[in-house]
Amino acid sequence: xxxxxxxxxxxxxxxxxxxxxxxxxxxxxxxxxxxxxxxxxxxxxxxxxxxxxxxxxxxxxxxxxxxxxxxxxxxxxxxxxxxxxxxxxxxxxxxxxxxxxxxxxxxxxxxxxxxxxxxxxxxxxxxxxxxxxxxxxxxxxxxxxxxxxxxxxxxxxxxxxxxxxxxxxxxxxxxxxxxxxxxxxxxxxxxxxxxxxxxxxxxxxxxxxxxxxxxxxxxxxxxxxxxxxxxxxxxxxxxxxxxxxxxxxxxxxxxxxxxxxxxxxxxxxxxxxxxxxxxxxxxxxxxxxxxxxxxxxxxxxxxxxxxx
Ligand SMILES: Cc1cccc(C(=O)O)c1OC(=O)C1CC1
Ligand SMILES: [Zn+2]
Numbered sequence: 001x002x003x004x005x006x007x008x009x010x011x012x013x014x015x016x017x018x019x020x021x022x023x024x025x026x027x028x029x030x031x032x033x034x035x036x037x038x039x040x041x042x043x044x045x046x047x048x049x050x051x052x053x054x055x056x057x058x059x060x061x062x063x064x065x066x067x068x069x070x071x072x073x074x075x076x077x078x079x080x081x082x083x084x085x086x087x088x089x090x091x092x093x094x095x096x097x098x099x100x101x102x103x104x105x106x107x108x109x110x111x112x113x114x115x116x117x118x119x120x121x122x123x124x125x126x127x128x129x130x131x132x133x134x135x136x137x138x139x140x141x142x143x144x145x146x147x148x149x150x151x152x153x154x155x156x157x158x159x160x161x162x163x164x165x166x167x168x169x170x171x172x173x174x175x176x177x178x179x180x181x182x183x184x185x186x187x188x189x190x191x192x193x194x195x196x197x198x199x200x201x202x203x204x205x206x207x208x209x210x211x212x213x214x215x216x217x218x219x220x221x222x223x224x225x226x227x228x229x230x231x232x233x234x235x236x237x238x239x240x241x242x243x244x245x246x247x248x249x250x251x252x253x254x255x256x257x258x259x260x261x262x263x264x265x266x267x268x269x270x271x272x273x274x275x276x277x278x279x280x281x282x283x284x285x286x287x288x289x290x291x292x293x294x295x296x297x298x299x300x301x302x303x304x305x306x307x308x
Contacts, residue, residue: 003024004023004024004025005021005023005024005033005034006021006022006023006024006029006065007019007020007021007022007065008020008021008022008029008031008062008065008066008067009065009066009067009068010066010067010068010072010073010076010079010080011067011068011072011073011076012073012076012077012080012140013073013074013076013077013136013137013139013140013191013192014140014191018076018080020067020076020079020080021033021042021079021083022065024065027063028061028062028063029061029062029063029064029065030043030059030060030061031043031044031059031060031061031067031075031076031079032044032059033083035083035086035090035096035097035102035105036096036102039096039097039101039102040096040097040102040103040104040105041104041105042079042082042083042086042104042105042107043056043059043104043105043106043107044059044060044075044078044079044082044106044107044108044109045057045058045059045060045075045106045107045108045109046058046059046060046071046075046108046109046110047108047109047110047111047112047126048110049110049111049112049113049129050111050112050113055108055111055121055124055126056106056107056108056124057108057110060072060075060079060109071110073137073140074109074110074127074129074137074138074139074140075107075109075139077137077139077140077145078107078109078125078127078139078145079107081139081142081145081146082105082107082125082145082149084142084145084146084181085142085145085146085149085150085181086105088146088177088180088181089153092258092259092262093262095153098149098152098153098155098156099152099153099156100156105125105149106123106124106125107124107125107126107127107139108124108125108126108127109127109129109137109139110127110129111126111127111128111129112126112128112129113129114128114129114130114131114132115128115129115130116128116130116131116134116135116138117138118138118139118144118145118147118148119148119151120148120149120151120152120155122155125145125148125149125152127139127144130192132195133194133195133196134193134194135189135192135193135194135195136192136195137192138189138192140191140192141182141189141190141191141192141193142178142181142182142191143175143178143179143181143182143187143188143189143190143191144178144188144189144192145181146174146177146178146180146181146182147174147175147177147178147188148174150173150174150177150178151170151174153177153265154170154173154174154265157265157266157269158173158265158266158269158270158271158273159270159271160173160269160271160273161271161272162231162234163225163231163232163234164225164231164232164233164234165232165237165273165274165275166271166272166273166274167231167232167234168232168233168234168236168237168238168240168241168275169238169241169269169273169275169278170234171234171235171238172238172240172241172242172245173261173265175188175203175205175238175242175245176205176242176245176261177258177261179205179245179249180254180257180258180261183254186204186205186206186207186246187201187202187203187204187205188201188202188203188204188205189201189202189203190202203235203238203239203242205242205243205245205246206243206246208239208240208242208243209239212236213235213236213237213238213239213240213242214236214237214239214240215239215240215243215305216240216243216305216306217240217275217305217306217307218306219240220237220240221233221236221237223236240275240305240306240307241275241278241305241307243304243305244279244301244302244304244305244307245257245261245301247300247301247304247305248260248282248297248298248301251297251300251301252286252290252294252297252298256286256289256290256294259285259289260282260285260286260289260290260294260298261282261285263285263288263289264278264281264282264284264285267281267285268280268281268284268285269281275307276307276308278307279298279299279302279307279308282298282302283295283298283299283302286298
Protein backbone atom coordinates (compact mmCIF):
# COMPACT_ATOMS: atom_id res chain seq x y z
CA UNK A 1 0.00 0.00 0.00
CA UNK A 2 1.02 3.56 -0.68
CA UNK A 3 2.16 4.70 2.77
CA UNK A 4 5.17 2.37 2.72
CA UNK A 5 6.44 3.02 -0.83
CA UNK A 6 9.76 4.88 -0.94
CA UNK A 7 12.55 5.67 -3.36
CA UNK A 8 16.02 4.96 -2.13
CA UNK A 9 19.40 5.29 -3.78
CA UNK A 10 22.18 2.81 -4.11
CA UNK A 11 25.58 2.05 -5.56
CA UNK A 12 25.71 -0.94 -7.91
CA UNK A 13 28.44 -3.52 -8.38
CA UNK A 14 30.19 -1.40 -11.01
CA UNK A 15 30.08 1.70 -8.76
CA UNK A 16 27.11 3.20 -10.62
CA UNK A 17 24.40 5.18 -8.79
CA UNK A 18 20.76 4.15 -9.16
CA UNK A 19 17.32 4.85 -7.70
CA UNK A 20 15.66 1.94 -5.92
CA UNK A 21 12.08 0.97 -5.15
CA UNK A 22 12.15 0.51 -1.37
CA UNK A 23 9.62 -0.05 1.41
CA UNK A 24 9.45 1.93 4.68
CA UNK A 25 8.44 0.05 7.84
CA UNK A 26 9.67 -0.31 11.45
CA UNK A 27 11.67 2.96 10.98
CA UNK A 28 13.91 1.49 8.33
CA UNK A 29 13.93 0.95 4.55
CA UNK A 30 13.86 -2.46 2.86
CA UNK A 31 14.94 -3.59 -0.62
CA UNK A 32 11.34 -4.64 -1.17
CA UNK A 33 8.52 -3.31 -3.33
CA UNK A 34 5.06 -4.27 -4.48
CA UNK A 35 5.06 -4.83 -8.25
CA UNK A 36 1.36 -4.29 -8.89
CA UNK A 37 -1.35 -3.29 -6.41
CA UNK A 38 -2.99 -6.67 -6.56
CA UNK A 39 -0.05 -8.93 -6.80
CA UNK A 40 3.49 -9.83 -5.96
CA UNK A 41 6.58 -8.24 -4.51
CA UNK A 42 10.21 -7.97 -5.47
CA UNK A 43 12.27 -8.77 -2.37
CA UNK A 44 16.04 -8.98 -2.09
CA UNK A 45 17.90 -10.76 0.68
CA UNK A 46 21.45 -11.27 1.92
CA UNK A 47 22.24 -14.97 2.34
CA UNK A 48 25.23 -14.09 4.49
CA UNK A 49 27.63 -16.30 2.50
CA UNK A 50 25.54 -19.34 3.35
CA UNK A 51 26.53 -18.85 6.94
CA UNK A 52 24.01 -19.61 9.61
CA UNK A 53 21.14 -18.75 7.25
CA UNK A 54 19.11 -20.95 4.96
CA UNK A 55 17.54 -19.34 1.87
CA UNK A 56 16.41 -16.65 1.39
CA UNK A 57 18.45 -15.09 4.27
CA UNK A 58 17.73 -11.71 5.80
CA UNK A 59 16.17 -8.59 4.28
CA UNK A 60 18.59 -5.91 3.08
CA UNK A 61 17.73 -2.72 4.97
CA UNK A 62 19.14 0.75 5.50
CA UNK A 63 17.81 3.30 8.00
CA UNK A 64 18.78 6.18 5.67
CA UNK A 65 17.32 4.62 2.49
CA UNK A 66 20.89 4.89 1.08
CA UNK A 67 22.46 1.61 0.04
CA UNK A 68 26.07 2.67 -0.57
CA UNK A 69 28.15 0.10 1.30
CA UNK A 70 30.37 -2.53 -0.36
CA UNK A 71 28.19 -5.34 1.04
CA UNK A 72 25.01 -3.71 -0.28
CA UNK A 73 26.25 -3.41 -3.93
CA UNK A 74 25.22 -6.94 -4.97
CA UNK A 75 21.76 -6.47 -3.43
CA UNK A 76 21.33 -3.07 -5.08
CA UNK A 77 21.84 -4.59 -8.54
CA UNK A 78 19.88 -7.80 -7.87
CA UNK A 79 16.93 -5.66 -6.75
CA UNK A 80 17.21 -3.02 -9.48
CA UNK A 81 17.68 -5.50 -12.35
CA UNK A 82 14.88 -7.76 -11.09
CA UNK A 83 12.62 -4.72 -11.40
CA UNK A 84 14.00 -4.02 -14.89
CA UNK A 85 13.22 -7.60 -15.99
CA UNK A 86 9.75 -7.47 -14.39
CA UNK A 87 9.07 -4.27 -16.37
CA UNK A 88 10.45 -5.83 -19.58
CA UNK A 89 8.03 -8.80 -19.47
CA UNK A 90 5.11 -6.67 -18.27
CA UNK A 91 5.54 -3.83 -20.79
CA UNK A 92 6.38 -6.01 -23.81
CA UNK A 93 4.12 -9.01 -23.25
CA UNK A 94 1.73 -8.00 -20.45
CA UNK A 95 3.21 -10.88 -18.45
CA UNK A 96 2.96 -10.09 -14.73
CA UNK A 97 6.07 -11.60 -13.14
CA UNK A 98 7.72 -14.78 -14.37
CA UNK A 99 4.57 -16.89 -14.03
CA UNK A 100 2.18 -14.35 -15.55
CA UNK A 101 0.30 -14.35 -12.26
CA UNK A 102 2.22 -11.86 -10.14
CA UNK A 103 4.48 -14.36 -8.35
CA UNK A 104 6.89 -12.85 -5.83
CA UNK A 105 10.38 -12.34 -7.24
CA UNK A 106 12.87 -13.28 -4.53
CA UNK A 107 16.64 -12.86 -4.90
CA UNK A 108 19.40 -13.81 -2.48
CA UNK A 109 22.88 -12.34 -2.87
CA UNK A 110 26.17 -13.34 -1.18
CA UNK A 111 25.15 -16.97 -1.63
CA UNK A 112 27.82 -19.54 -0.80
CA UNK A 113 31.46 -18.59 -0.56
CA UNK A 114 33.38 -17.28 -3.60
CA UNK A 115 30.60 -18.92 -5.61
CA UNK A 116 31.14 -18.43 -9.36
CA UNK A 117 27.52 -19.07 -10.26
CA UNK A 118 24.06 -17.58 -10.43
CA UNK A 119 20.93 -19.69 -10.72
CA UNK A 120 17.16 -19.93 -10.60
CA UNK A 121 16.67 -22.60 -7.92
CA UNK A 122 13.04 -23.33 -8.70
CA UNK A 123 11.41 -20.62 -6.61
CA UNK A 124 14.00 -17.83 -6.29
CA UNK A 125 17.26 -16.47 -7.68
CA UNK A 126 20.64 -16.90 -6.03
CA UNK A 127 23.81 -14.97 -6.83
CA UNK A 128 27.31 -15.85 -5.78
CA UNK A 129 30.01 -13.26 -5.07
CA UNK A 130 32.40 -14.89 -7.51
CA UNK A 131 35.98 -15.52 -6.46
CA UNK A 132 37.04 -12.02 -7.50
CA UNK A 133 39.03 -13.19 -10.52
CA UNK A 134 36.64 -15.36 -12.55
CA UNK A 135 33.63 -13.31 -11.45
CA UNK A 136 32.74 -10.39 -9.27
CA UNK A 137 29.26 -10.24 -7.68
CA UNK A 138 27.13 -11.96 -10.33
CA UNK A 139 24.01 -9.78 -9.88
CA UNK A 140 26.04 -6.89 -11.35
CA UNK A 141 25.12 -7.93 -14.91
CA UNK A 142 21.60 -7.20 -16.16
CA UNK A 143 21.92 -9.94 -18.80
CA UNK A 144 22.63 -12.49 -16.06
CA UNK A 145 19.60 -11.34 -14.03
CA UNK A 146 17.42 -11.53 -17.14
CA UNK A 147 18.93 -14.92 -17.98
CA UNK A 148 18.06 -16.31 -14.53
CA UNK A 149 14.53 -14.89 -14.44
CA UNK A 150 13.91 -16.24 -17.94
CA UNK A 151 14.67 -19.73 -16.59
CA UNK A 152 11.66 -19.11 -14.35
CA UNK A 153 9.55 -18.01 -17.34
CA UNK A 154 10.60 -21.16 -19.22
CA UNK A 155 9.79 -23.33 -16.17
CA UNK A 156 6.24 -21.92 -16.11
CA UNK A 157 5.67 -22.16 -19.89
CA UNK A 158 7.50 -24.61 -22.25
CA UNK A 159 9.16 -26.37 -19.28
CA UNK A 160 12.09 -27.33 -21.54
CA UNK A 161 13.83 -30.31 -19.86
CA UNK A 162 17.31 -29.18 -18.73
CA UNK A 163 19.33 -31.73 -20.68
CA UNK A 164 20.59 -32.36 -24.23
CA UNK A 165 18.82 -30.37 -27.01
CA UNK A 166 15.84 -29.20 -24.91
CA UNK A 167 18.27 -28.08 -22.22
CA UNK A 168 20.42 -26.20 -24.74
CA UNK A 169 17.22 -24.49 -25.93
CA UNK A 170 16.40 -23.67 -22.30
CA UNK A 171 19.82 -22.04 -22.02
CA UNK A 172 19.54 -20.30 -25.38
CA UNK A 173 16.15 -18.74 -24.61
CA UNK A 174 17.62 -17.38 -21.37
CA UNK A 175 20.56 -15.89 -23.29
CA UNK A 176 18.25 -14.51 -26.00
CA UNK A 177 16.00 -12.71 -23.48
CA UNK A 178 19.15 -11.62 -21.69
CA UNK A 179 20.11 -9.98 -24.99
CA UNK A 180 16.65 -8.41 -25.39
CA UNK A 181 16.80 -6.86 -21.91
CA UNK A 182 20.46 -5.82 -22.07
CA UNK A 183 20.87 -5.38 -25.88
CA UNK A 184 24.09 -3.41 -25.63
CA UNK A 185 26.06 -6.27 -27.11
CA UNK A 186 25.94 -9.95 -28.07
CA UNK A 187 28.01 -10.96 -25.04
CA UNK A 188 26.73 -12.72 -21.91
CA UNK A 189 27.95 -11.83 -18.43
CA UNK A 190 30.63 -9.42 -19.65
CA UNK A 191 29.94 -6.87 -16.90
CA UNK A 192 30.96 -9.23 -14.10
CA UNK A 193 33.14 -11.83 -15.83
CA UNK A 194 36.89 -11.59 -15.09
CA UNK A 195 36.84 -8.07 -13.60
CA UNK A 196 40.59 -7.88 -14.24
CA UNK A 197 40.29 -8.63 -17.95
CA UNK A 198 38.34 -6.09 -20.04
CA UNK A 199 36.18 -7.07 -23.00
CA UNK A 200 35.79 -10.81 -22.43
CA UNK A 201 32.61 -12.70 -21.50
CA UNK A 202 31.10 -16.05 -20.59
CA UNK A 203 29.54 -16.47 -24.05
CA UNK A 204 29.09 -14.63 -27.34
CA UNK A 205 25.88 -15.04 -29.34
CA UNK A 206 27.38 -13.48 -32.47
CA UNK A 207 30.52 -15.57 -32.28
CA UNK A 208 29.94 -18.63 -30.04
CA UNK A 209 33.22 -20.27 -31.06
CA UNK A 210 35.12 -17.41 -29.39
CA UNK A 211 34.21 -19.05 -26.07
CA UNK A 212 34.41 -22.67 -27.23
CA UNK A 213 30.76 -23.11 -28.14
CA UNK A 214 29.69 -24.67 -31.46
CA UNK A 215 27.92 -22.29 -33.88
CA UNK A 216 26.68 -25.01 -36.31
CA UNK A 217 24.83 -28.31 -35.95
CA UNK A 218 27.79 -30.12 -37.56
CA UNK A 219 29.72 -29.29 -34.37
CA UNK A 220 27.02 -30.37 -31.89
CA UNK A 221 28.78 -31.94 -28.91
CA UNK A 222 27.32 -35.22 -27.68
CA UNK A 223 28.18 -35.02 -23.98
CA UNK A 224 26.97 -37.30 -21.18
CA UNK A 225 23.78 -36.27 -19.40
CA UNK A 226 25.65 -35.80 -16.10
CA UNK A 227 26.72 -32.78 -14.04
CA UNK A 228 30.23 -33.34 -15.34
CA UNK A 229 28.87 -33.37 -18.92
CA UNK A 230 26.92 -30.14 -18.29
CA UNK A 231 23.74 -32.24 -18.66
CA UNK A 232 24.57 -33.07 -22.28
CA UNK A 233 26.30 -29.73 -22.85
CA UNK A 234 23.41 -27.33 -22.22
CA UNK A 235 25.80 -24.36 -21.83
CA UNK A 236 27.89 -25.54 -24.80
CA UNK A 237 25.39 -26.55 -27.48
CA UNK A 238 23.32 -23.41 -26.74
CA UNK A 239 25.81 -21.70 -29.07
CA UNK A 240 23.96 -23.24 -32.03
CA UNK A 241 20.46 -21.78 -31.35
CA UNK A 242 22.16 -18.61 -30.05
CA UNK A 243 23.79 -18.10 -33.47
CA UNK A 244 20.41 -18.64 -35.13
CA UNK A 245 18.97 -15.95 -32.86
CA UNK A 246 21.81 -13.60 -33.83
CA UNK A 247 20.98 -14.10 -37.55
CA UNK A 248 17.23 -13.76 -36.88
CA UNK A 249 17.51 -10.53 -34.86
CA UNK A 250 19.83 -9.00 -37.46
CA UNK A 251 17.46 -9.88 -40.29
CA UNK A 252 14.07 -8.96 -38.79
CA UNK A 253 14.97 -6.57 -35.95
CA UNK A 254 14.57 -6.85 -32.17
CA UNK A 255 10.93 -5.81 -31.86
CA UNK A 256 9.66 -8.55 -34.21
CA UNK A 257 12.19 -11.08 -32.90
CA UNK A 258 11.18 -10.68 -29.25
CA UNK A 259 7.50 -11.19 -30.09
CA UNK A 260 8.36 -14.31 -32.11
CA UNK A 261 10.62 -15.73 -29.38
CA UNK A 262 8.01 -15.05 -26.69
CA UNK A 263 5.25 -16.69 -28.76
CA UNK A 264 7.40 -19.74 -29.52
CA UNK A 265 8.28 -20.15 -25.81
CA UNK A 266 4.74 -19.68 -24.49
CA UNK A 267 2.61 -21.22 -27.25
CA UNK A 268 4.55 -23.85 -29.22
CA UNK A 269 7.55 -25.27 -27.36
CA UNK A 270 7.12 -28.30 -25.08
CA UNK A 271 9.39 -30.04 -22.51
CA UNK A 272 11.20 -32.30 -25.00
CA UNK A 273 11.41 -29.91 -27.95
CA UNK A 274 14.48 -30.40 -30.14
CA UNK A 275 16.42 -27.78 -32.14
CA UNK A 276 14.34 -28.72 -35.18
CA UNK A 277 11.13 -28.22 -33.15
CA UNK A 278 12.42 -24.78 -32.10
CA UNK A 279 13.08 -23.90 -35.75
CA UNK A 280 9.49 -24.88 -36.58
CA UNK A 281 8.03 -23.07 -33.54
CA UNK A 282 9.83 -19.84 -34.47
CA UNK A 283 8.87 -20.09 -38.15
CA UNK A 284 5.23 -20.71 -37.17
CA UNK A 285 5.29 -17.80 -34.68
CA UNK A 286 6.73 -15.54 -37.39
CA UNK A 287 4.04 -16.68 -39.82
CA UNK A 288 1.29 -16.13 -37.20
CA UNK A 289 2.44 -12.61 -36.32
CA UNK A 290 4.09 -11.16 -39.43
CA UNK A 291 3.50 -13.41 -42.47
CA UNK A 292 5.66 -15.45 -44.82
CA UNK A 293 8.47 -12.97 -45.55
CA UNK A 294 9.41 -12.87 -41.88
CA UNK A 295 8.87 -16.63 -41.59
CA UNK A 296 11.31 -17.16 -44.47
CA UNK A 297 13.94 -14.99 -42.75
CA UNK A 298 13.65 -17.19 -39.67
CA UNK A 299 13.98 -20.32 -41.82
CA UNK A 300 17.19 -19.01 -43.43
CA UNK A 301 18.67 -18.16 -40.04
CA UNK A 302 18.24 -21.79 -38.98
CA UNK A 303 19.46 -23.08 -42.37
CA UNK A 304 22.68 -21.11 -41.74
CA UNK A 305 23.36 -23.13 -38.59
CA UNK A 306 22.41 -26.45 -40.17
CA UNK A 307 19.10 -27.13 -38.37
CA UNK A 308 16.14 -28.07 -40.63
C1 LIG B 1 27.27 -18.24 -14.35
C2 LIG B 1 26.43 -19.49 -14.41
C3 LIG B 1 26.93 -20.70 -13.95
C4 LIG B 1 26.13 -21.85 -14.01
C5 LIG B 1 24.83 -21.81 -14.54
C6 LIG B 1 24.33 -20.62 -15.01
C7 LIG B 1 22.94 -20.55 -15.62
O1 LIG B 1 22.13 -19.73 -15.16
O2 LIG B 1 22.71 -21.32 -16.58
C8 LIG B 1 25.12 -19.44 -14.92
O3 LIG B 1 24.60 -18.22 -15.31
C9 LIG B 1 24.72 -17.89 -16.65
O4 LIG B 1 25.01 -18.66 -17.52
C10 LIG B 1 24.46 -16.43 -16.88
C11 LIG B 1 24.10 -15.92 -18.20
C12 LIG B 1 25.49 -15.70 -17.65
ZN1 LIG C 1 21.11 -20.64 -17.54
